[in-house]
Amino acid sequence: MKLYKKVGNTVQILSFPEEDIHKGCYLVIEDSDLNKGLIVQVIDVQFANVPGIMEELLRESFDVESVYGEDIDPLEVTSHILYIQDTRLLVCKIHGTIEDGKLVLSNSWLPSRTRSKIRKLSIQSLIDVAEIGGNLPIHLGETDELARLAVDAHTLDGKLNIITGKKGTGKSHLSKILVLGLIDHKATVLILDLNGEYTRLGLASDGKENQYHKRVHVLTPGDDFKVTLAQVNLSVMLKVLTHALTLPGTSSREFRRIWKSLHEMDRLSLRELGEAIRGWNCNQNVKDALFSRYYALLHSRFFTDNAAEAVFFEELFGKTENGGAIVIDLSDASSTERQIVVEYILGELQELLSQEKIRPVFFLAEEAHLYLGETYWDDIVTRMRHFGVFTTFITNQPNTIHENIYRQADNVFLFNFINEHDLEIISRAAKVDVETAVSIVRDLPPRHCLVLGAAVKDFPIVVKVRELDVQTGGETKLFFTSGQTTEINVA
């Protein structure tokens, strides 16, 4: 390999046919005189612009059936000609410097074009030199070079993460690996499970209970996940009413009065709330608005007057002290019910964290745009993160995640995308180099993920996500069975 050109943080390298270099590989451009090496990643492999190649290809393009022949080349010069014609140009991005065997984040030097030697840097060497994995490793899978890639749980702690890719590429599979990895390190993970995919995390693929069985708590709102009004803080209830049920400001003020009145009388219950609205002296329109929201709360079956069937969040989180996942199964909930539940959970979470009643929590939100109110997007990356809610967004529609989330994301796990529009949105993430993402992500096979950000010390690495011995849930129900065949008679 020969160093050809450097423009900005892009380096172009000439590579010859016998060198096995592909997209995603890391190379070191070593300048022995300076005792330094520039670490670059190959983001594209192109044909070198060899002069005269067009004429050569045109000459070879004659129809082989009408023009054929033989070359008598006694000196075997042709092999050298073919060698030149197969020369490739590697487009690489600079990611760091190795100086005296240590990683330095200074890229402001230029290696010599004539003296430099270029060699492949194995992913394992990169992992070692960049100390990726750390003390609390979560094993994600293997790279193309069969190096084991693990990310340090510390690099997810206090961070904002995004997992995205087109459907069927393995996003949920990776998120399950992260959940179980976090549980292994005694973390608490709260999952808003839209499709019931995480409900069987405690079962092995053969249906038997696995090591996580007792640490995965699945709650279904309206079924085994209900709360009493007495448990709910007024501010949380007002968020539910205004954000999930779009209660206008005037009506909210009346509701606040009703709630306070019932609270003072220690009579906060669904039945009492209904009665209070009915007997409240206020404008009829306001009363109608309050009633409609009251019935929405009632029909959600999420609220109960029976204290025995109520779930207390604080107690629930207590069960995960040694690591565990709380899976909120939203698969059977309507859109409004989802929003009510999510507003309650986030409000309650914020309340408990601000009072330091629970430990910080890792929060997985799949297709969050379907239940997350507009106001929460900014909250999640600012206030809630500060309190101790460390969110991971999972989506196959990158445009549904707000731009400021991308800008502040600390880790991005990218699966295959082909659509230009999707790639453009992803490239807004601060941790993503546009050219790297667009070039590598476009060619990722299923179950291969490009990891970017703090988890890989800002060295983008492609990993084949490992298998997981847990039962899958939430699979798409199909009309045709896999073995089904049909005979079609053609007249």
Place this chain on the structure above:
Amino acid sequence: MIEQLHYATTPRYNFPQQNGDLLLPQKIIELSIRSMKDLRGEILHPYELDFPETALSEQTKERTTPLNGKAFTTQLTPLRPTSDDTPIVAIDVSSIRIGETETGILCAIRGAVVWARRKLYRYFRLGPFPFHINEVNKDEAISLLRQYHFSVSGYSSPIDVPTKLCDLVEKWIQMSICCSSNRSVILWDGSLTAGTNSNPLDVVSHLLKTARQRSNSVLAFSKMSKIGFLGRRIAELFSKYPPPWLFEVQETPFSPTLHLLGSVYMARFRNNGYSFRLDIDRIIPVDQRIDAVQRLLGNDLVFQSYPETLRLAHIYSTFTASEVIGIQRYIAQKFGLRVLTQRNVRKMLFGPFGTRFDD
């Protein structure tokens, strides 16, 4: 005693063995290797490929003398293509200068033969043969050239030798084809004007004679001929006549040392094509000459008035820029040369104005 019959081995090719022609490729290969064996440690200055006036001059050079017709011998001859499966064989050879060393020049030669039979084409390429010609080893090359009747002065510069080696290879391939073909139309690039350094009279005469003995017809096409009459190009004079046609031009060579071994024609085969000078072996009777051209038209594709076989031969022999780089790499690796790009004084002096068209 049982009498045993003696069977002679069937000759693979029926070359005129008395000329030692069979040995020529081996001699060329040996000359190529010997010329480069002392290169180790030398510096190779490759020619710039985006500035190739020196490198490509060899292969674009037209080896045809301009002629001025003095009279029209016959009327314009309309042609009718004859499809009879006559094999069409075309030969072309290219040479290219690929760089300089401190002591000499590096060049490469390659030849191509293309056969057309029933509109199917088959090609054969020989080479490339790289050579390093310097003052020390040029005598060996000159000796080889003289052995094959090419007149080369002992005072010739090494720069002139590659062109002559190219001519030698071309003549050898032409001889091989003339010897091995029967009742074929053989196409050469250039003219049948003999007596020049590149076309020795006895060599060309021998080639044509050998071709005739096997009922072959040799047709030589010139791409850049300028045949005029009364100060006007002949092609312009006959532009209103629908092709295909031939027009014989009676002319005299400019120099008494030159010999026209072919009858010179102006040929135009297609409406949308060009007119070319066509030389046909003048010993062949006129009707056979016309017949040969008609068989060419009937058995080969003719695009833009130029035979496809000859076009392919040119394409297959010509060196592309990537091939030149490949040959430079071969020489550098195999013979231990250090490659150092030569400074382009013109570019250094004139920058973007240092074009090859400047003087």
